Amino acid sequence: MPFHFSLQAVLHLRQGLEHQQELRLRAANQQVAKVRHLITQLDMARNESYALQLRQLKAGISGAEIRFHLLRDGAMTEQRRRMEEELARLEKIRDRQREIYQQARREHETLKGLRDQQLDLHRKQSRRREQRRLDDLFLLREQYSRRG
Secondary structure (H helix, E strand, O other): OOOOOOHOOOOOOOHHHHHHHHHHHHHHHHHHHHHHHHHHHHHHHHHHHHHHHHHHHHHHHHHHHHHHHHHHHHHHHHHHHHHHHHHHEEEEEEHHHHHHHHHHHHHHHHHHHHHHHHHHHHHHHHHHHHHHHHHHHHHHHHHHHHHH
């Protein structure tokens, strides 16, 4: 008789939920990586700006240009602070999503383990039934050959 796992629909549901949570975790990781990349780009732009300011200071620049650089630097500093806050927020979301995914994975694995145990039991019982059938057949042949 073929194996039938009574909770197959639940197992399939758990597998789908795990996959869904994994996709959400990947999306959260991508958002974190994107903001980190933006921060890196901003830092590189700030370093280039500092280098330009230094060259211009050595060459002699006007007070208006110095004021412009200071305002720009302040804006970049504020932008970086906002990005750091956003990064912290996204990391919290990602960490929470990781927990949700891990829980979904555990639930799926638990059900999968139960199915595997039941399948193993089914196979053992099938082998026993087959062995009993073969033993009975052997005994019938023995009895028939003794009579004959």
